[in-house]
Amino acid sequence: xxxxxxxxxxxxxxxxxxxxxxxxxxxxxxxxxxxxxxxxxxxxxxxxxxxxxxxxxxxxxxxxxxxxxxxxxxxxxxxxxxxxxxxxxxxxxxxxxxxxxxxxxxxxxxxxxxxxxxxxxxxxxxxxxxxxxxxxxxxxxxxxxxxxxxxxxxxxxxxxxxxxxxxxxxxxxxxxxxxxxxxxxxxxxxxxxxxxxxxxxxxxxxxxxxxxxxxxxxxxxxxxxxxxxxxxxxxxxxxxxxxxxxxxxxxxxxxxxxxxxxxxxxxxxxxxxxxxxxxxxxxxxxxxxxxxxxxxxxxxxxxxxxxxxxxxxxxxxxxxxxxxxxxxxxxxxxxxxxxxxxxxxxxxxxxxxxxxxxxxxxxxxxxxxxxxxxxxxxxxxxxxxxxxxxxxxxxxxxxxxxxxxxxxxxxxxxxxxxxxxxxxxxxxxxxxxxxxxxxxxxxxxxxxxxxxxxxxxxxxxxxxxxxxxxxxxxxxxxxxxxxxxxxxxxxxxxxxxxxxxxxxxxxxxxxxxxxxxxxxxxxxxxxxxxxxxxxxxxxxxxxxxxxxxxxxxxxxxxxxxxxxxxxxxxxxxxxxxxxxxxxxxxxxxxxxxxxxxxxxxxxxxxxxxxxxxxxxxxxxxxxxxxxxxxxxxxxxxxxxxxxxxxxxxxxxxxxxxxxxxxxxxxxxxxxxxxxxxxxxxxxxxxxxxxxxxxxxxxxxxxxxxxxxxxxxxxxxxxxxxxxxxxxxxxxxxxxxxxxxxxxxxxxxxxxxxxxxxx
Numbered sequence: 001x002x003x004x005x006x007x008x009x010x011x012x013x014x015x016x017x018x019x020x021x022x023x024x025x026x027x028x029x030x031x032x033x034x035x036x037x038x039x040x041x042x043x044x045x046x047x048x049x050x051x052x053x054x055x056x057x058x059x060x061x062x063x064x065x066x067x068x069x070x071x072x073x074x075x076x077x078x079x080x081x082x083x084x085x086x087x088x089x090x091x092x093x094x095x096x097x098x099x100x101x102x103x104x105x106x107x108x109x110x111x112x113x114x115x116x117x118x119x120x121x122x123x124x125x126x127x128x129x130x131x132x133x134x135x136x137x138x139x140x141x142x143x144x145x146x147x148x149x150x151x152x153x154x155x156x157x158x159x160x161x162x163x164x165x166x167x168x169x170x171x172x173x174x175x176x177x178x179x180x181x182x183x184x185x186x187x188x189x190x191x192x193x194x195x196x197x198x199x200x201x202x203x204x205x206x207x208x209x210x211x212x213x214x215x216x217x218x219x220x221x222x223x224x225x226x227x228x229x230x231x232x233x234x235x236x237x238x239x240x241x242x243x244x245x246x247x248x249x250x251x252x253x254x255x256x257x258x259x260x261x262x263x264x265x266x267x268x269x270x271x272x273x274x275x276x277x278x279x280x281x282x283x284x285x286x287x288x289x290x291x292x293x294x295x296x297x298x299x300x301x302x303x304x305x306x307x308x309x310x311x312x313x314x315x316x317x318x319x320x321x322x323x324x325x326x327x328x329x330x331x332x333x334x335x336x337x338x339x340x341x342x343x344x345x346x347x348x349x350x351x352x353x354x355x356x357x358x359x360x361x362x363x364x365x366x367x368x369x370x371x372x373x374x375x376x377x378x379x380x381x382x383x384x385x386x387x388x389x390x391x392x393x394x395x396x397x398x399x400x401x402x403x404x405x406x407x408x409x410x411x412x413x414x415x416x417x418x419x420x421x422x423x424x425x426x427x428x429x430x431x432x433x434x435x436x437x438x439x440x441x442x443x444x445x446x447x448x449x450x451x452x453x454x455x456x457x458x459x460x461x462x463x464x465x466x467x468x469x470x471x472x473x474x475x476x477x478x479x480x481x482x483x484x485x486x487x488x489x490x491x492x493x494x495x496x497x498x499x500x501x502x503x504x505x506x507x508x509x510x511x512x513x514x515x516x517x518x519x520x521x522x523x524x525x526x527x528x529x530x531x532x533x534x535x536x537x538x539x540x541x542x543x544x545x546x547x548x549x550x551x552x553x554x555x556x557x558x559x560x561x562x563x564x565x566x567x568x569x570x571x572x573x574x575x576x577x578x579x580x581x582x583x584x585x586x587x588x589x590x591x592x593x594x595x596x597x598x599x600x601x602x603x604x605x606x607x608x609x610x611x612x613x614x615x616x617x618x619x620x621x622x623x624x625x626x627x628x629x630x631x632x633x634x635x636x637x638x639x640x641x642x643x644x645x646x647x648x649x650x651x652x653x654x655x656x657x658x659x660x661x662x663x664x665x666x667x668x669x670x671x672x673x674x675x676x677x678x679x680x681x682x683x684x685x686x687x688x689x690x691x692x693x694x695x696x697x698x699x700x701x702x703x704x705x706x707x708x709x710x711x712x713x714x715x716x717x718x719x720x721x722x723x724x725x726x727x728x729x730x731x732x733x734x735x736x737x738x739x740x741x742x743x744x745x746x747x748x749x750x751x752x753x754x755x756x757x758x
Contacts, residue, residue, distance in 0.1 A: 038084045039091060041065070047094040048103060056100050063104040063126065070108075070115040078186035085179060086110060092175040096373040102168045105133035109172055112138045136169035137176070170206070171373055174215060177203045181222040196226035211338035211371025217276050224278040235277040242297065243274060246353075253300060253349055260320050261302070266313055269303040299356045303365045307332060310359045314343050317357060321347035324354060332364075334429055337439050339367050430481045438483075444503045446473045447494075450485045451507035458507060459494050459514050460487040474501050493518035522620055524560050526640065527567030530664045534573040537663070540581055550579035566664070567620075569642020573664030612679065613638070613648060614672040621645030625653060628757045629682030633734025638667035653757040673733070680709060680730035683737050687725040687744065688752040691717065695749040696725075702743045703729060708736070722751060 041064045048055045067086055074082035090106040104126060111117035112134055123131035181199055184192055200223035208216040225232045250272040261268045275297055302313055310332060327346035335341045342360040349355035360368065430438050430449060438452050446466070450473075451458035463486035464473055477483065496515040502508045535542040547559055554576065556562045565571040577584045611622045616638060625647050630636050634650035639659055641647055646667065649656055659665055673679065689695045696713075703710055712728040731737045737755070744753045 038081065039087050044087070044090060044094070044103075047091065048100065051094075051097040052099070059100055059104060059126070063107045066117075066125065067107040067111060070111045070117050072115075074114065076183070076186065077188075078183055082110075082114070085183075088179045088182075089172065089175045092178060093171065096171065096175075096370055098168070098171060098373060101130050101133065102171060104130050105137065105168065106172050106175060108134045109137040109176060133166060133169055133172065136166065137172055167372060170210065174203060174207050174210075174212065174219075178215060178219060181219060184222065184226060192226055196223040199223045200227065207371070209338050210373075211336075211340055211367060212369075212373060213340075213371065214369050215371075217279065220278040221276045224281065228281075231281055232277050235281050239274060239277060239280065239297070246298070249351065249353060250298060253298075253353075253355055256320075256350060257300065257302065257317070260316055261304075261313055264312070264316050266304060266309050266316070268309075268313060270300060271303075272298060272300045274298050298353075299358065301365070302357060302359045303362055304359065305361065307361060310343055310361065313359050314345060317345065317347060317359075321349050321355070323347050327356075332360075334437065338371060340364075340371075342368060428477055428479045428481075430477050430479075430483050433482060433484045440477060441503055443476055445476050445501065446471070446483060446485065447498055447502050447511075448504045448507045449477060449483050451502070451504065451510050453485065455510045457485055457487060458510055460489065460491050461485050461494070462488045462491055473498075520560075520564050523567030524563040525567070526620060527563035527565065527573075529667075530566050530640065531563065531573045531576050533668075534577060534664050538577065538584065540577065540584065542580075546580050547576065550576075553579040567640070569640060569665070572662070611648070612672040612674065613669050616646060616667065616669060623647055624682055625649040625655060627655075628653065628684040628755070631681040631683050631731055631734050631737055632671045632673045636669055636671070638669040640665040640667065650757055655757075678732050680732060682711070683729055683731055684756040685725075685727045685729065685741065685744075686752075686754045686756050687727060687750060688722055689725060690749045690751060691721055691723045692749065695723075698747055698749050699725070699727075699744060702747060703727075703740055706736075706740045706743060707732075708740050726756070 041061055044064060045055070045057050045060050048060060049057075068083045071081070071083045071086075076082050076085060086107045086109060089109065090103050093103055093106050108117075108122060108126070108130070111122070112119055119131055119135050122134055177199060180195065184195060187195065199219050204216050204219040204223065207213075207219060221232075254270045254272050257270045258268065261270075280297065302317075304310055304313055324346040327344075329344040332341045332343060341364045342358045344356070344358055346354055346356050358368075428440055428442055428444065430440060432438065432453065436453075438449055440448050440452060446464045447458065447461070450461040450464075461473060464471055464475070465484040465486070466475060466477070467482050493514045494511050496511070499508050499511045499515070502511060532542055544559055547562065551557065551559070551562070554562055554571070556565065562571065562576060566573055566576065574584070611624070613622060613636075616622060622638075622645060624630055628650070630648050630650040634652075636648050636650055637656065638646045638648055639656075648669065687699060689699060700710060709730040710727060711730055714726045716724050729740075731740065741753050741755065744750050
């Protein structure tokens with residue numbers, strides 16, 4: 001094998017030496033070992049054998065020696081041999097009691113990335129299963145991406161997609177990150193902050209979502225110590241002082257709890273602990289309270305045998321000590337999405353001290369501590385880890401669904417943003433009218449709820465009822481709310497503004513996709529009209545089948561792509577004609593958009609909008625031309641502006657000269673004014689008046705007396721005797737504007753009046 005050819009005698013000697021039993025017994029936890037002494041091969045095998053008597057010792061031995069020789073003389077930033085890092089990662093995973101393949105993947109996880117080892121070689125020596133795990137843990141270090149955020153997002157995307165195939169990739173990655181955070185002090189300062197931010201933004205919440213609370217808390221606390229060392233020191237000092245003052249309190253509460261439960265025939269394991277600095281700090285920030293106002297710095301865990309005893313213990317505790325209202329949560333009847341189950345309550349204990357209690361069974365406690373890793377991967381006859389997790393773990397099912405949603409992100413930055421949104425929130429639990437449970441992040445609203453039910457429900461949502469009462473779609477949801485989403489088939493796409501209201505990544509991604517699809521559909525419709533008008537004007541036949549055959553020449557994959565490109569102004573309609581008819585020769589547009597024969601057939605009246613124009617069969621934005629606008633009575637033409645919409649010009653506007661060579665962008669439009677509902681339109685006048693007191697007042701009076709509305713006036717003096725004015729005003733139509741111009745010309749103080757068109 002290539003493996004033995006690469007490492008001949010040295011490897012066998014190293015294997016023999018490493019396999020020799022050490023003179024002392026192995027320590028219990030990896031975090032307690034001195035960093036100067038690496039775990040021996042014998043130690044690793046014994047740690048695995050302690051929970052898996054059927055472990056493949058030969059596989060573990062080969063992986064140990066292979067990784068040690070592959071990393072060779074490489075050093076970590078601390079100066080320790082690099083091989084100490086994969087060893088510590090493997091040790092963390094043995095604490096989680098994981099299977100042989102996962103332990104081997106931990107030993108090899110950096111070999112492809114940092115050594116000469118290859119995926120092919122690892123497959124040959126250790127099998128395809130382990131090779132796939134190691135490949136899933138290898139960063140995209142050769143990927144040519146410009147921004148650090150893009151690189152971070154692509155590496156995270158690769159990791160999560162690998163996790164969706166095999167969750168053990170995630171467990172190794174989390175253990176890898178945990179050991180890196182434990183040794184962060186040796187990393188250069190510039191990199192330390194980046195790693196800590198990434199950990200607290202992505203990996204700690206991901207560990208929490210997988211139910212691995214102990215690991216999540218340690219990752220958060222290590223990140224907190226790096227990102228805000230001053231706050232970490234202050235909170236740690238206050239916690240230490242509080243613990244010293246209440247040195248006997250924990251023991252007293254533990255003994256009273258045990259005595260009361262035993263008195264009622266319940267045998268329970270009672271353990272108290274104080275919360276970590278990061279948890280305390282975030283609660284102080286979230287609730288805007290001081291350290292002295294926190295009531296749950298100390299927490300106690302009651303572990304009993306059965307679910308029935310959980311509720312019995314709860315009743316006993318509430319009978320002995322008064323409960324704090326609003327502080328009870330039942331995660332046994334309604335588990336969290338990461339499989340967490342427990343009863344939470346807060347009572348007033350000895351010395352009027354508030355005491356937070358968690359009551360659970362042994363199995364619940366194991367899942368609460370190890371989360372997704374609590375399932376016994378190494379048991380025989382249960383199928384592959386992924387198959388077993390599909391059966392037993394809601395957390396893994398949630399993760400796979402989340403990855404499917406996130407993988408549809410349009411770019412790396414969106415993917416990173418949505419991942420953080422999905423991972424970083426606590427949850428609220430709401431119900432559909434039929435009783436289906438929907439779990440959402442804190443601060444989620446009805447829009448998020450609708451998309452959690454189904455994408456089609458979200459896209460067509462027009463209203464809602466919360467607990468039977470009508471409410472806005474932006475209403476924030478609370479635990480236990482029953483939500484009925486009202487939909488309408490008339491709404492096929494959500495308003496784009498919903499994206500800023502949504503909290504969940506799933507809702508934001510769906511809204512963004514629907515908005516893009518709607519805009520694309522609008523541009524495609526506009527593009528089709530532009531193409532059809534050109535074909536009518538050129539008197540050549542248009543046919544979709546013929547265009548389909550010309551798609552390769554246009555470098556597009558579908559007819560809709562072509563039409564959308566024309567509608568956005570990215571492609572000329574004449575290019576489409578040339579692709580379909582190579583002999584086609586483009587003709588210049590006749591003077592300023594005069595109506596072409598047959599063009600009227602291509603124009604269909606659109607629904608009325610804020611600007612009453614007919615001939616625009618599209619929802620694209622419509623606006624008046626700058627520097628003069630247009631008024632009813634003017635002959636008008638619409639010009640398609642790529643990526644902006646449609647601009648309405650009067651036919652006499654000199655600005656239209658700029659579009660003479662782009663006939664495909666011209667639209668034949670006309671006014672659609674409702675005489676029963678008068679509406680004002682923009683116009684601009686150039687006025688030269690005599691420079692004397694009161695002249696401006698006379699001009700303004702004429703406009704006001706004739707029901708015109710002045711929007712803006714700018715002045716410039718050309719000579720001592722005359723002043724030039726540019727007046728933007730609003731009038732009803734061309735007749736109205738002409739009357740105002742005539743009255744201004746009749747004034748003695750006015751030397752000249754002209755309408756401005758561009």
